[in-house]
Amino acid sequence: MVVREQKTGVDLAVELCGLMLRTPLIPASGTLSREALGEVEGVYGAMLPKTATPVARAGNPPPRVAETPAGMVNSIGLQNPGVEVFLRDLDAFDLGVPIFISVAGDTVAEFASLCERLADDERICAVELNLSCPNVECGGLAFCAGPASVEEVVAACRAAVSDKPILAKLTNGGVVENARAAEAAGADALTVINTLPALTVDARMRKVLVKGGLSGPAIKPVALRAVYDVSGVVRVPVVGSGGVTSGTDVAEFMLAGATAVQVGTASFVRDPYEILDEFTVYLKESTLSAKELTGALRGVRPVLTGGEDI
């Protein structure tokens, strides 16, 4: 067993929207079950359970997951017991760190009423809007399909919850424009990025295996680029997400501009404590604190450039 000792002399704490997080790691929504909480005590700076919707969702029929090179595609369909049952059972997620709640609705009004429902719950420190879900009023296009709909839903949530930070979780497509729109509408932070649209095919059976979202190390460079670009154009903090699998990955995301970093799929295949441990070693060797990393790449010319201007 790994002894979960706090390394002395390394400052892991970061501040996000006025909340003090004792480490910059946050579980990505939908990747940490109640049953697995015993394995992660001391790892995360905040808790973030699976997305809650207004009423229970059964989720999609199986198969729901498929492995891909250095990643996986999932199509879970937001299976959850609905916000009331979710809140009834929320205390299990109290590990002594701030609790963030991820919400999703079918309409702007549903998003707003979820935020209203959470506004007075003192256990909840922040709300993350899962904007990758389809907006049934816009022909099923995701809420983050464009800046106009991002602005509308974030503004409605902002009006519904005034005294808790709102994080808008964005997908990679159009992320810079959507980030600007979310900030303008009052988001306190941006989570960048959600899974990438992906497909797996069973060639032998000649059918689609899983049509869903790609996560894992395969998407890390895409997510890093999004964090780098977004953090260059907004004032609000960015929470990096996408393929974080090692302590070095955490450092890379923070250097690229993230204030905190979400660990998702990697927690299926590694002990998240090892990721924190590696990050701690990185800080110790660099004689830096966690918060000093954020955005440290800014103003430093990239050594290598690709086929386009950076």
Place this chain on the structure above:
Amino acid sequence: MKFYKVKVEEREELGSYTLLRYRWSDGPVEPGQFVMARAAGYPETLDPFLARPFSFYDYDGEMASLLFEVRGRGTALLDLAPTIEVTAPLGKGFRIEPGLGRAALLGGGIGVAPLKILGRRLDAAGVPHDVFLGFADAKSAVVAREFQGAEVATMDGSEGTHGTVLDPIDTLEDYGAVYSCGPNPMLAAVKLAAGENSLCQLSVEERMGCGNGSCNGCVVPVRGGGYIRSCIEGPVFRAEVLAW
């Protein structure tokens, strides 16, 4: 999920399948519980990305064993690895209720795996049982020699009864308990054949992402609607819970 590195102590080819043995101190409480396993190499390799779920084939207090079939890269690498990474015991297994009389154990293909340790535990509990094993062909049926007295059927007729695992059986309804593991269509047929009077428990084979309840990827449909996770609420379910 935390994985533990263990050395493969023994590797045996059994027809189409491989049997691995490794030292392990934390065995299954219930037969039917499972292990997430992969070839060692993390985090440097990252590929194959996910570990694979395998039922405990056997456990004697010191050595654990896994039975698997090479079906893709994950199992191909596992088949070659001198060291593997495992986490276990996971999930809910078969419940043994000694008062129910004679038990029938039905395994299909690689689904025979949990029946080895189940048979051992039934013996220990004094529960008499019959074992029925079904395979595609004689090559995959080689493992049947590990199950003394088992009735074998093969789909191509190259070994034992020509047909499915159910074909050699007159009726399952006289058994107090029915335990089965195999592909879903087989389990559905076993459930039907078991009738309503026995305690029928089915171990499902689902693809898994995490194995610890987090990803909701390994669900099965339940009666009354919705899905439940085979890694936490299963992989062994009471037959009447399942919607097929």
